[in-house]
Amino acid sequence: MTIQSHGAADIISRARAEGRSALDEASAKALLSRFGIRTPRSVVVRSAKEGAERAGSLTAPFVVKVVSPDILHKSDAGGVTLHLADGAAVEAAILTMAAKPKIAAATVEGWLVEEMIPAGRELVIGGFRDPQFGPMVMVGLGGIFVEVLKDVAFRICPIDRAQAKEMLQDLKGYALLQGARGEASVDEFALIDAMVSIGGPDGLLMSFSDDISEADLNPVIVSASGAVAADARFILADAALPTSPAMLSDPTEEFRPLFEPRTIAVLGASTKDVAIANTFIRRLKDFGYEGQIYPIHPSAAEIEGLTAYPSIAEAPEPVDYAYIAIGAARIPDAIAGAAGRLKIAQVISSGFGELEEGRGLQEDLVRKAADAGVRVLGPNCLGTYSPRGGLTFPSGAPRDVGHIGVVSQSGGLSTDIIKRGQWRGLRFSGLVTIGNSADVAPHELVNYYFADPQTKAVGLYIEDVREGRAFFDLLRSHPAPKPVVILKGGRSDLGRAAAASHTGALAGDDRAWDALAAQLPVAMVTTVDEFIDALLVLQSFELRPEKPTQNVVLFGNGGGSSVLGTDAFAKNGLTVAPFPAAVLAPLEAMRLPPGTSVANPIDTPVRTLQEKEGWIAGEILGHVLSGASPDAIAMHLNLAAFVGRGTVDPIDNLFAVIEDILRKFPGVAHFALALRADGSPELEEKRRLYREKARLIGLPVFDEIPAMAGALAIVAHIEKRLNRRHN
Structure with a gap:
């Protein structure tokens, strides 16, 4: 247990001794302070009169909140009042809230009077205990609107600062934190500090994984001057997590x-x-x-x-x-x-x-x-x-x-x-x-x-x-x-529909699996x-973590297919970008037959691919690999276009071309091939034979370009994760 955890353990032990299932807000904020997370200065009072008196020790304006073990969501019960100018306003607010039906029917232990936080971006930082993976941490934009916007990111604990940064970048509203439309940017470092204090190796969720089932810091107000938790809620766990068995040594x-x-x-x-x-x-x-x-x-x-x-x-x-x-x-x-x-x-x-x-x-x-x-x-x-x-x-x-x-x-x-x-x-x-x-x-x-x-x-x-x-x-x-590739069955179960916190409600059953893929x-x-x-x-493929796949050369026959293929790669986060002039020059100097385009995507009609009995493809690829150094070559061929087009089968020779290119340019680019057919028995049999030829030289074959794009995107993702691990 870390140094800051000792005092925190007393807070949780005291709550359990009192028979509580959740920490009151004052205790929750005391817990946060043990982990270095800023909260507003505050006092807990027992009456409206005491609230008026003790507000003088704080700096206006004030917020007043009900303290009750029966009220988990204070705003829903009318138990929060903002923008109070002085002690008299505090007293009046307490009297008004005490008369509200849900509060009048509850056990009220007091009232939390605290300084209002200066305006800033509202976020939520949360956590919950996944039944399979243990503690998870969440960050989201929106404050009170988080349930509506659902702009959130999850990771399995522990996280480090780089992973916290990635979580923020996953948010659709990340640009708002950076000062969109001329607004001031927030202190992102302070926000990351708070996230790691909650979900890091020595953070609150890992330190108390057996004690805390759900956590909500909502809202966390982030501005240029730092991050402050305006509200905090911790739900205590009924039982400890099971211990993971030791791994086999051999x-x-x-x-x-x-x-x-x-x-x-x-x-x-x-x-x-x-x-x-x-x-x-x-x-x-x-x-x-x-x-x-x-x-x-x-x-x-x-x-x-x-x-x-x-x-x-x-x-x-x-x-x-x-x-x-x-x-x-x-x-x-x-x-x-x-x-x-x-x-x-x-x-x-x-x-x-x-x-x-x-x-x-x-x-x-x-x-x-x-x-x-x-x-x-x-x-x-x-x-x-x-x-x-x-x-x-x-x-x-x-x-x-x-x-x-x-x-x-x-x-x-x-x-x-x-x-x-x-x-x-x-x-x-x-x-x-x-x-x-x-x-x-x-x-x-x-x-x-x-x-x-x-x-x-x-x-x-x-x-x-x-x-x-x-x-x-x-x-x-x-x-x-x-x-590791995971095909997960049963991802749609609504196992947490009855969760007590915003975090738990937002954590659908597939969140942990998505987090697993994002982290590893x-x-x-x-x-x-x-x-x-x-x-x-x-x-x-031999994966290249040091050079994760991003830039792709698309090479094949069929202009429309090339356009759709470029879209498919873009949808998967990969780039099919036109060649610069230095790469185009030697390709244009080849004086390929009319109808050929070498801009990337490279569009080569059947007539072009039949030149030099199919070996023309090797010359084109040689210029591309030596000049552009792409991360991947994605080839696509419409088999029907080659039927009845002479005695030379350029596709058959293509495998020898690729084998030769791989030998001449080792490790430069991944090679993949999409062989499109029309469903006829003749072409399906040809595709089967071509697949076996491709297997023998280590060339993966796909039926369509989108499937090839999706597979290359998986390679890119895994290479990036391995790169991050190595660095």
């Missing part, structure tokens, strides 16, 4: 039995029917799994041509990984009976925590597995796909070992990700379905992928992150984090297509 060893199992036990296969466990065994064989498979069955001698054993404990060797698809009620004892001969169990069966009546059984499963030294994946999931270990649950999955690691709480969606990703050119280092994630939590597998040299980027489909604070701390503190090398997406698009570029 996740690669912990999860090696999952991704590279030498022995697999299968529970649930049948000698009579083709159960899901039988299908799993067949797929293992078809996939080329080289280890030992032990079907576990109480009476069968053989299943799927393999010797069966009555229990895991009776298998010939200790088991790395068990695939369990038997009745839910039997599973806890089946794992407990492994007698120390099992490392990881993946429970496919449902009937656990996803149902009210199964929660006790799920707790029993986790407890007995822990006693047996077994880590559990699931329950209620589909399996694990690990091409390096010969492990699969979908059929026909690619055998190549790739660079993308995925964790998913949905089994069915995982099959889509693998199969759709396969056709798009995505290859995986692993994919784990975790269902209810009763034991192994998502962040533990992310930690594995971070440590895994095979993995370049991580994708998550999450509905409930479970240990959100541990997840955030991993992403924030890992010495070598990798890009994390991208949030909303569809499976966007998820695959993002992972595809992260698989293909």
